[in-house]
Amino acid sequence: xxxxxxxxxxxxxxxxxxxxxxxxxxxxxxxxxxxxxxxxxxxxxxxxxxxxxxxxxxxxxxxxxxxxxxxxxxxxxxxxxxxxxxxxxxxxxxxxxxxxxxxxxxxxxxxxxxxxxxxxxxxxxxxxxxxxxxxxxxxxxxxxxxxxxxxxxxxxxxxxxxxxxxxxxxxxxxxxxxxxxxxxxxxxxx
Amino acid sequence: xxxxxxxxxxxxxxxxxxxxxxxxxxxxxxxxxxxxxxxxxxxxxxxxxxxxxxxxxxxxxxxxxxxxxxxxxxxxxxxxxxxxxxxxxxxxxxxxxxxxxxxxxxxxxxxxxxxxxxxxxxxxxxxxxxxxxxxxxxxxxxxxxxxxxxxxxxxxxxxxxxxxxxxxxxxxxxxxxxxxxxxxxxxxxxxxxxxxxxxxxxxxxxxxxxxxxxxxxxxxxxxxxxxxxxxxxxxxxxxxxxxxxxxxxxxxxxxxxxxxxxxxxxxxxxxxxxxxxxxxxxxxxxxxxxxxxxxxxxxxxxxxxxxxxxxxxxxxxxxxxxxxxxxxxxxxxxxxxxxxxxxxxxxxxxxxxxxxxxxxxxxxxxxxxxxxxxxxxxxxxxxxxxxxxxxxxxxxxxxxxxxxxxxxxxxxxxxxxxxxxxxxxxxxxxxxxxxxxxxxxxxxxxxxxxxxxxxxxxxxxxxxxxxxxxxxxxxxxxxxxxx
Numbered sequence: 001x002x003x004x005x006x007x008x009x010x011x012x013x014x015x016x017x018x019x020x021x022x023x024x025x026x027x028x029x030x031x032x033x034x035x036x037x038x039x040x041x042x043x044x045x046x047x048x049x050x051x052x053x054x055x056x057x058x059x060x061x062x063x064x065x066x067x068x069x070x071x072x073x074x075x076x077x078x079x080x081x082x083x084x085x086x087x088x089x090x091x092x093x094x095x096x097x098x099x100x101x102x103x104x105x106x107x108x109x110x111x112x113x114x115x116x117x118x119x120x121x122x123x124x125x126x127x128x129x130x131x132x133x134x135x136x137x138x139x140x141x142x143x144x145x146x147x148x149x150x151x152x153x154x155x156x157x158x159x160x161x162x163x164x165x166x167x168x169x170x171x172x173x174x175x176x177x178x179x180x181x182x183x184x185x186x187x188x189x190x
Numbered sequence: 191x192x193x194x195x196x197x198x199x200x201x202x203x204x205x206x207x208x209x210x211x212x213x214x215x216x217x218x219x220x221x222x223x224x225x226x227x228x229x230x231x232x233x234x235x236x237x238x239x240x241x242x243x244x245x246x247x248x249x250x251x252x253x254x255x256x257x258x259x260x261x262x263x264x265x266x267x268x269x270x271x272x273x274x275x276x277x278x279x280x281x282x283x284x285x286x287x288x289x290x291x292x293x294x295x296x297x298x299x300x301x302x303x304x305x306x307x308x309x310x311x312x313x314x315x316x317x318x319x320x321x322x323x324x325x326x327x328x329x330x331x332x333x334x335x336x337x338x339x340x341x342x343x344x345x346x347x348x349x350x351x352x353x354x355x356x357x358x359x360x361x362x363x364x365x366x367x368x369x370x371x372x373x374x375x376x377x378x379x380x381x382x383x384x385x386x387x388x389x390x391x392x393x394x395x396x397x398x399x400x401x402x403x404x405x406x407x408x409x410x411x412x413x414x415x416x417x418x419x420x421x422x423x424x425x426x427x428x429x430x431x432x433x434x435x436x437x438x439x440x441x442x443x444x445x446x447x448x449x450x451x452x453x454x455x456x457x458x459x460x461x462x463x464x465x466x467x468x469x470x471x472x473x474x475x476x477x478x479x480x481x482x483x484x485x486x487x488x489x490x491x492x493x494x495x496x497x498x499x500x501x502x503x504x505x506x507x508x509x510x511x512x513x514x515x516x517x518x519x520x521x522x523x524x525x526x527x528x529x530x531x532x533x534x535x536x537x538x539x540x541x542x543x544x545x546x547x548x549x550x551x552x553x554x555x556x557x558x559x560x561x562x563x564x565x566x567x568x569x570x571x572x573x574x575x576x577x578x579x580x581x582x583x584x585x586x587x588x589x590x591x592x593x594x595x596x597x598x599x600x601x602x603x604x605x606x607x608x609x610x611x612x613x614x615x616x617x618x619x620x621x622x623x624x625x626x627x628x629x630x631x632x633x634x635x636x637x638x639x640x641x642x643x644x645x646x647x648x649x650x651x652x653x654x655x656x657x658x659x660x661x662x663x664x665x666x667x668x669x670x671x672x673x
Contacts, residue, residue, distance in 0.1 A: 017522045018397050018497050022634040027613045031264055031282040033238035033289050035350075045636045050622065074518065076398035079431060079497075080634060082236065082333040084349035102398050105367075105433050106333060110349035159365060161221050172351075173247075176359040179215060179224050183361055186214040186226055 001115045003169035006140050007096050009069035012059050013133035019073050020080035021107065025089045027081075038085055039092030060093075064134050069096040072129045076100070078107025087111045097139050099146070101126045112162045113172065119146060125154035141167050201472035204438050205369050205404045208344040208469070212327045214361055222363040228326040229343075230356045232259035232299065233312045234290040235615070236331025240354035241293040249358045254298040256360060258321050261287050261303050262311045263615050267578050267605035276304060279617035297357070310581020310607045313337035313425065313551035317417075318583050320450025324439035324466040329356055334551045334631065335434075336427040340420035341447070342439035342469050344404070347428065370395075370403040370432065371477035374411040376486030381665035383561065384419030385553055385629065385648035387411065388426040389491035389501040394483055397499040400432030403479065406471065407437050411485050417446040418557040425552045426631050429498035438470035490664055493633045493646040494538055495526035500633070502538060504651055504663050510534035529635055530643050531623070539661050541645075544624040546575040546656035547638070548649050549605075550612035553629035554580025556587045558649040562629075563593040565653035565667050566600035572659030575602035576618060578610040602656060614638045627655035 029041045046058050054061040071090070077100040078086060087110045090098065097117040108118045119139060121129070128148045129135065135149035141163055145153045165172055202210070209225070217223035237259075244251070251257055264283040266276050278284040287304060294301035302308040308315065313334050316322045324342035329335060331353040338345035348362065355362055372391055378384075405427050407420075415423065420437050427435030444463060447453045454462045489503035500523075502509070511527065511534060514520040527534065532541070548554075548562045562577060577597045579585035585607055588594055594604045610618040612630035614637065620626050622641025629652050630637075633644040647655070650664035657667065 015521075016525065017518060020497070020632075020634045022632065022637050026636055026640070027263075027615045030235050030615060031280070031286050033286055034242070035239050045640050050640065074522075076401070076431070079397055080333065080428075080632065082331055082335075082347035082349050084236070084239075084331075084351060087349075102401060104398065104431060105401055106347055106349060110351065113349065113351040159222070160219060161363070164220075172363055173243075173355055173358060175221075176224065176355055176361055176363060177249075179359070179361065182215050182224065183226070183359060187360075190226075 001169045001171060004096070004115060004117065004166045005142055006138060007069060007117065008136065008138045009096070010134050010136050011070045011072045011129060012065045012068045013072045013130055014059055015074050015130050017074035018076045018079055021078060021083050021086045022080055024078070024086040025083065030083060030085055035085070035088045037092060038089035039094065042089040042093045067094070069094060070099060070137055070139065071095050071097070072099045074100065076102045076104060078104040080104070082106045082110070084110040084114070087114045087116045091116050099126070099129060112166065115166065117141065117166065119156045121146065121154050121156055201475035203369055203471045203475045203477060204342060204406055204436050204469055205344060206475070208325055208327065209366060211325065217365060222365045224361050225364045226327065227329050227356050227360055227362060228256060229316070229321055229328045230257045231312050231316050231328065231330035231335070232257060232353070233263060233330070233332065234261045234286045235263045236350050237293065237353055238286060238289050240350050240357055241297065243354045244297070244357055251297040251299060251357045253360045254300070257299045257357065258316065258319065259290060259294055259299050259301040260309050260312055260315045261290055263609045263613055265304055265608045266616055267608045267610045267618055269606055279615070283616065307582050310583065311551045311554055311609055313421070314554055314580030314584060317341065317421065318450065318581055320447055320453035323447060323453070323462070324443060325469050329362065333428045334425050336432070337421050337425040337551055339424040339427070339434050339436040340417060341443055342436060342466070344434055344436065346433040367433065368403045368478035370400055370405045371480040372405050372407050373480065373482040374407065374409040374485055375482060376411055376484045377414065378411055378485055378488065381650060381668060382488050382490055383648045383650060384415050384422040386488060386491040387485055388423045389493065389498070389646060390485065390488055391483060392426060392430045392499045393491070393501045395430040395481065397429065397497045398431040400427065400430035403432050405430070405432045405435040406477065407435060412437055413440070416557060417442060418555040421555065422552055426498065429631060439466050490648060490651045492538055492627070492651060492661060494530060494532055495523070496529050496633055496635050497526070498631065498633060498646060500526055501646070504539060504647070504661065506538060508532045508534055508536045508538060539663060541661045542625065543573055543627050543645070543655050543660055545573055545620060545626040546571070546652050547578070547611040547626055547628040547630060548652050549576065549578030549580060549610050550630040551580065551609070552631040553649050554578060554584065556584050558629065559584065559588045559593050560591070561649040562653040563596040565650055565657060565664060566602060567596050569600055569657045571601045571656040573656060575656040576605055576611055577602050578605040579607050581607045611638050627652045627661060
């Protein structure tokens with residue numbers, strides 16, 4: 001995983017609440033045994049009609065969405081299943097951060113392991129982003145802040161360890177493997 | 191606050207006791223806790239990339255005996271063909287199933303795969319094996335792992351990266367979640383089941399209301415549920431955003447576990463029982479949040495919308511977005527009604543349906559099949575109806591009671607075990623625009639096939655819809671005592 005410190009990008013705004021993982025990637029695409037190329041089926045049933053023609057009214061199909069790395073979504077993004085295919089699809093598509101007022105627990109955990117930064121903002125700051133689709137934002141992991149379209153900044157919480165892993169491109173499995181002695185000790189006590 | 195001081199602080203919750211007992215290394219501001227996992231359940235959809243990652247890094251499965259696998263999502267529910275082959279929906283589904291077989295062999299994991307007499311939906315299968323026990327930590331690459339909390343286990347869903355972590359280290363990095371007590375007072379009326387209860391709870395808390403929390407279900411209505419009912423209740427904790435739901439174990443729990451293949455025996459059973467009896471939340475222990483609900487007047491519930499919190503009584507009407515003050519909530523409701531093709535103020539009873547599904551990790555157990563059969567007995571279904579037992583064990587038990595005949599005589603299909611139309615990965619699905627009353631757990635857009643419209647309900651309500659060809663109140667079709 002590449003280290004992440006700052007993400008500067010225009011936003012795509014998907015203002016719906018409760019965007020669930022079945023919308024992010026429908027279950028019929030979960031029969032894969034690898035994780036490559038899932039970006040092409042990201043939001044598949046919102047993006048394409050039954051004939052696989054792009055729906056012109058869906059945000060990702062608009063020309064200005066091209067190249068955007070920050071997805072701003074309504075409250076409770078990523079609810080539903082534990083499928084890591086959801087962040088795999090978002091990252092493969094090109095997103096590097098998701099911004100909402102609430103992000104579902106399992107999705108957030110999965111996102112953190114794939115270099116997708118989950119940004120939870122207070123409603124007032126979030127509203128500024130919802131109101132300005134395509135605005136340029138700057139997400140700074142070092143300072144845990146987002147620079148909003150009006151020039152103000154808003155801070156966001158992120159677990160210190162997860163932040164360390166993202167900023168250094170470290171994977172959590174390495175840390176767990178380094179705990180072997182403690183794990184073996186725990187097992188021998190049990 | 192470290193685990194140790196927490197542990198010494200007097201009265202503890204059920205969750206607190208289980209958590210404390212599994213902390214390998216306490217959390218600090220810099221690092222999460224290293225939490226030990228007693229039981230890791232594995233299925234074909236969320237494990238392939240994790241096994242591949244182990245191979246890439248030259249790692250083994252640390253504790254194969256704590257790892258237990260079956261297959262359920264991509265498996266067909268139609269029987270094996272005369273030539274011995276399985277009717278997979280496509281080559282990709284078959285390849286995924288074969289890959290789990292290979293991974294189980296290569297890594298020494300116990301697998302009850304396709305063709306095994308124990309195979310089933312993972313959250314039906316695990317408890318049936320006696321693998322799920324009180325006080326355990328249980329994880330699986332599946333959000334409905336919450337099911338196992340019915341036994342007083344701390345059970346939650348994880349992603350594939352974490353599946354890899356557990357395979358390799360038997361541990362996870364976790365921050366201690368908060369707890370939410372859901373107290374359920376009163377008694378459920380006849381014809382009202384655990385499914386109706388959980389739909390009412392999710393409607394009350396909201397689809398994200400449990401985020402960051404582990405729920406403990408308390409109160410007389412919870413206590414009086416069977417183990418099957420408790421599993422249904424805990425199963426849908428995730429639909430309120432909670433990663434886990436727990437119910438303190440009691441004699442009903444212990445009786446249910448006794449004698450199962452992985453249950454302790456002899457002196458080990460006695461020792462386990464002594465440990466398990468200490469698990470319930472201590473008098474005076476505090477939860478971070480508390481809500482309560484009285485279910486004395488609860489009616490059978492059904493969802494009208496596109497998330498599980500959008501539920502109403504089966505004798506109720508579809509809500510009107512115009513009555514919603516918050517513009518965001520109004521928009522959400524309008525979008526749901528548009529997708530579902532329902533009108534504000536419309537009585538939900540009488541809404542035509544095209545299909546009915548009885549099954550899933552929520553409602554695919556023997557009691558659920560019995561409930562559906564109680565409605566179907568002596569009647570005919572008007573729409574395509576799939577009854578899919580949650581496991582081969584459930585299937586055998588139902589067939590021993592003649593329930594398969596009841597289902598078939600009614601004109602419904604009696605299928606092989608699997609997730610089937612709950613997630614619609616295996617070819618069991620809806621056509622665009624079709625309405626389905628389903629005993630599964632999610633009514634998200636397209637969950638049962640692109641354009642499909644799902645209405646979540648209990649097995650009784652689903653069977654009633656099958657018979658009526660429309661949403662119907664099951665209380666008019668069964669005698670008093672059936673749940």
